[in-house]
Amino acid sequence: MDLLILRHGQSEWNAEGKWQGQADPPLTKLGAKQAKAAAHKLLAIGGAFDKIASSDLRRARRTAEIIAQLNGGGDVSVHKEFRERDAGVWQGLTRSEIEASWPNAIANQLWPKGYESDDSVLQRVMPCLERLGQDNKNILVIGHAGLIRALDRFTNAEEASITNHLSGRWYELGDQLVPKQTVDFSEEILDHDLE
Numbered sequence: 001m002d003l004l005i006l007r008h009g010q011s012e013w014n015a016e017g018k019w020q021g022q023a024d025p026p027l028t029k030l031g032a033k034q035a036k037a038a039a040h041k042l043l044a045i046g047g048a049f050d051k052i053a054s055s056d057l058r059r060a061r062r063t064a065e066i067i068a069q070l071n072g073g074g075d076v077s078v079h080k081e082f083r084e085r086d087a088g089v090w091q092g093l094t095r096s097e098i099e100a101s102w103p104n105a106i107a108n109q110l111w112p113k114g115y116e117s118d119d120s121v122l123q124r125v126m127p128c129l130e131r132l133g134q135d136n137k138n139i140l141v142i143g144h145a146g147l148i149r150a151l152d153r154f155t156n157a158e159e160a161s162i163t164n165h166l167s168g169r170w171y172e173l174g175d176q177l178v179p180k181q182t183v184d185f186s187e188e189i190l191d192h193d194l195e
Contacts, residue, residue: 001133004049005141005148006168006185009034009066011059014165017094021087026058031165035063038166038185039070042140048072050136055082055143063166064142081128084144085121088114121150126177133173143168155179 009031013020027035049071054064056078064076089112090098098106105112125147132139145162148169152159157179160169164186172178 021091035066037187085116085146
């Protein structure tokens with residue numbers, strides 16, 4: 001199975017610089033435009049998918065719905081297993097607020113109480129991917145940066161740069177998950193494009 005996992009479009013909390021974790025803010029107008037631009041780029045490279053799936057969090061689900069609508073109108077398969085990792089007490093805080101209360105914790109990967117480990121993310125994500133792969137050969141998953149980073153570490157891939165929305169990685173899933181090339185379907189959207 002060929003698998004493309006992309007980060008969702010910009011959410012309201014992304015725009016405010018807040019760590020989201022499993023909080024559920026919606027897409028911004030810019031996030032919706034990013035999803036439309038990514039859908040057109042996927043079409044241009046022949047991105048026909050047997051299945052489009054997403055996290056059940058609104059920012060990912062809406063991104064997937066926009067892409068699905070522009071790529072043939074199929075239904076989006078929604079899965080809580082593809083949620084972002086729980087950010088614990090950092091959820092809703094900005095980076096500067098985190099640094100003020102936990103100096104150098106991010107740089108030193110000293111995660112707070114309640115922060116979900118890679119192992120926990122993988123235990124929920126991998127079985128869901130395997131189930132989807134039983135009936136599909138080409139799948140698009142709209143998920144989250146933390147999910148992609150956990151998969152990259154699991155597969156010993158060089159960490160993908162997923163600071164941009166609608167960036168991610170191709171994987172091949174057979175007997176094991178094999179990382180392939182990174183992708184970036186983000187596009188600079190100008191203010192006048194949001195009207």
